Amino acid sequence: MSTTVTYQGIGASPGVAVGIAFVLDARRLRTPRHKLERSAAAAEVLRFKTAIELSDSQFEDLKKKLGSEGEEHTLIIEAHRLMLHDPMFIVEVTRLIKEDLINAEWAVRRVRRRLKHQFDNLDDEYFRERKSDVEFVADRVIRNLMGEVVDQELEVPPNAIVCGHDISPADAAMLVRSGSVGAFVTNLGGHTSHTAIVARAREVPAVVGLGKAVDALRNGDVMAVDGRRGLVLVNPGEQQLALFRETIRQQQLDEAQALKTAELPATTTDGHRVRINGNMEFPEEIPSLLAHGAEGIGLYRTEFLFLNRSTPPTEDEHFESYKQVLQAMGDRPVTIRTLDLGGDKVPGRKFEREQNPALGLRAIRYCLQHRELFRAQLRALLRASVHGNLRVMFPLISSISELREARSELEACRSELSRQGVPVGKRFPIGIMVETPSAAWIADRLAQEADFFSIGTNDLIQYSLAIDRQNRDVAYLYRPLHLAILRSLDSIISAAKSANIPVAMCGEMAGDATLTIVLLALGLEEFSMTAGQIPGVKDIIRRVSRTDAVAVLQQAMAFSSAEEIERFIKAEVDRRFYTGAA
Ligand code: PEP
């Protein structure tokens, strides 16, 4: 009997799966290395360029095959094509061939290694993850130079647990499309790696960042995967298997139940109607958001348009994405947030570190200093507004002047478009993210000039409690139920109500069903969250009265410490909604 081995990785896409391991070919690419005669260099450069062309046409084929499967994979493949043709990559490889007189495979490998080091040194996790994309592209070129077969269709058994050192987004997309993947498991990757993104968008469980665990796996191993907790069990015992199977059964029941009631409105037992919207990063998430009962889009994080590219998207590229989302949502509201790029996240400035990026040139501050970039987005938004029910919001507003400046830039773009005879839709609401303590303090004044608020609790908590949201060492201090946060939320929501403007919340706090009662009590009437969180939050709202929620919060706010408040709320929530739960 084989013993069970348990691995802990990063839970990248929730859900539980049991299946047989299908280990993708983990052969390390053995790059041939030799010196060239000077007279052979020109022919070698030509061989390299031919491999680039071949790789490009393979990407084109892949795109066609995945054509009907949604925009996201297409975007990723397009990004890989851009990397392939990046002048820096081509010029550097060509230079190494000509000056160092080394073969093309070896030259590509050297450039790949250099780029990888540059990515390793980035502070931002999201951009650090992009190094694997550089590796996929370079490996493809090397394999083509070596005449290897690439992109063969993989025959994967149904419900297989697909395991790999790293799985390329193209492979992940193709495999998901075949419908036979039970889960993904990889050595590399983080929460924002592409495999994770593809998996989440398609609701396939995934555990990434397992170190070397996958190297020990064999085809046919029985595996159990918990994508929420980041757990991977190899050869689980009968009892463990039974537990996993029971969770899967429960998961299927919950999902079926959730989908059945997804369309129902979220109204409290005493008749308060709450609106539940969805948060999104990619247009491909829309079908899942709608299926889970989203009534609109509360947050579209447009900085994801910068995924894997070294140049900013053009006005037309912005426009196409916004049009696609607006059309897909029909007359439901779509809230598009202007770029929330941090100082360390912007192409071209990637290697210029700021001392303290969270307090640096980020979001609206960056856009107001880079007007061309901002104007391209604003013009695209204005043009796209003819295609649906648009709302635009500015991130990280910390003063009234920023809101005025951003609004006046938008108006300048509107006038410019009308002078140019470009059609623009009717005026749309212009709101702000309230996510800095200064915005919270002057919420009454901001409410005079903004058409709506959306509270970004992820940042509001970070800045109010002075804890870096990326820093593990202070993660224990990240407390949504800290009295300072509750008071702050209370005053933001009250300011919006006094000024008669809508107030929403799109930070993580809005999607946490254990906190729904608190937000209801504070008078929040619009929540925005990821697809999977919608049914749970709707369910709680339908089972509670607002009056009851207010009474609970009043008692909770009589305590002074976050621990006491948390303990009290948890007990109340468990008693009301989760009786009998483990
Ligand atoms: C927030 O800060 O709560 C938010 C929704 O924005 P992001 O997480 O993109 O900073």
Ligand code: MG
């Ligand atoms: Mg934020």
